[in-house]
Amino acid sequence: MSSLKEIKKEILSAKRIGLSFHSSPDGDAIGSTLALLNALRYLKKDAYIITRDVISDNLSFLPxxxxxxxxxTEPRDNTDLVIILDCGNVERISADLRNYNGKIINIDHHISNENYGFINYVDITAAATCELSYLLIKELGIDFESKTDIEIAIGKAVYTGIVTDTGSFRHSNVTSRTHDIVSNLIAIGLDNSKIHSNLFDNKPFEKVKLMGNVLSNIELALDNKVAVLQIPKGLLEELNLQNADTSDIISVGLGIKGVEVSMLLKEVEDGVKGSLRSKNNVDVRKIAEIYGGGGHIKAAGVMQRGVDIRTARNNLLDSLKKEMNL
Ligand SMILES: [Mn+2]
Incomplete structure (x- = not known):
């Protein structure tokens, strides 16, 4: 792994810096990127966001x-550095880099990261890429000790990525470093409760209706050890929620007694998007990888193209059955 010092050197010598993240960006992708963007602007660097995505409502409070x-959607003229955060592979980047020949720095925590950068800073022990943004920003000279507005602005973004990627500090990816960083942010005046509320007490009414519909059709499979949740395409259209973040619905399945894996299937234009979450020892990344997906041991995603939702469900259940020795 490269060092933060090397990345600092590249940032300081760059003339124009583009920042991007993974498609359908979550709190960590957005948080780690906006933290760095705020820091770079403060340091008077010419920096901007490249993306094909729009921000989800609950993240729009971030600076x-x-x-x-x-x-x-692609690097502007004279960009000599592009930094990609929280994205394991090139295909998933939310930017069009086909005509870009400059340097790419890859900062991430996914175990499946393909090291596609000129510099790759991939720390799989980080609970969130936001931890790495925080460390890089400190390296750049913002010390998070002086209680300034810029530190709070960056802190909001860092906290957002950490709280969303750790299930509010409940996942096993949390380390003492995770808590150290957050402890420091709270010490300089970060309002953690308010941010949590912005993130989670901010659902559109239609989203709650969607949850009700999906939960009323939940099924248990494989000796009641796997919860299966499905979102047919028509349902999202009916509620006008085509772009909504649905990642929180899956955790309800995982909350059921005896369930070890929760699976959410979402029907999209050209196939079925699947999300997998695991409670204990089942490595769902392995299951996702069988169908070209990836992620972490306890949280993974996979897109199955050209199949209907029933086939996608059966494929994943077949693979889980083998993996779980059922
Ligand atoms: Mn992440």
Whole structure:
């Protein structure tokens, strides 16, 4: 793994820096990127966001979130550095880099990261890429000790990625470093409770209706050890929620007594998107990888193209059956 010092050197010598993240960005992708964007602007660097995505409603409170608006989808002229955060592989980057020949720095915590950068800073012990953004920003000279507005602005973004990628500090990816970083942010005045509320007590009414519908059709499979949740395409259209984040619905399945794996299937234009979460020892990344997906041991995602939702469900259950020795 490269060092943060090397990344600092590249940032300081770059003339124009583009930042991007994984498609359908979550709290960590957005948080780690906006933390760095705020820091770079403060340091008077010419930096901007490249993305094909728009920001989800519950992340729009973050400083500079308005710049995640897909107005720039490929590097602007004279960009000599692109930094990609929280994205394991090139295909998933939310930016069009086909005509870009400059340097790419890859900062991530996914175990499946393909080291596609000129510099790769991949720390799989980080609970969130936001931890790495925080460390890099400290390396850049913002010490998170002086209680300034810029430190709070960056802290909001860092906290957001950490709280969303750790299930509010309940997942096993949390380390003492995770708590150290957050402890420091709270010491300089970060309002953790308010951020949590912005993130989670902010659902559109239709989203709650969607949850009700999906939960009323939940099924248990494989000796009641796997919860299966399905979102047919028509349902999202009916509720006008085509772009909504549905990642929180899956955790309800995992909350059921005796369930070890929760699976959420979402029907999209060209196939079925699957999310998998595991409670104990089942490595769901292995299951996702069988169908070209990836992720972490306890949280993974996979897109199955050209199949209907029933086939996608059966494929994943067949693979889980073998993996779980059932
Ligand atoms: Mn992440």
């Amino acid at each position: 500079l979130a308005n710049e995640v608006d897909k107005s720039i």
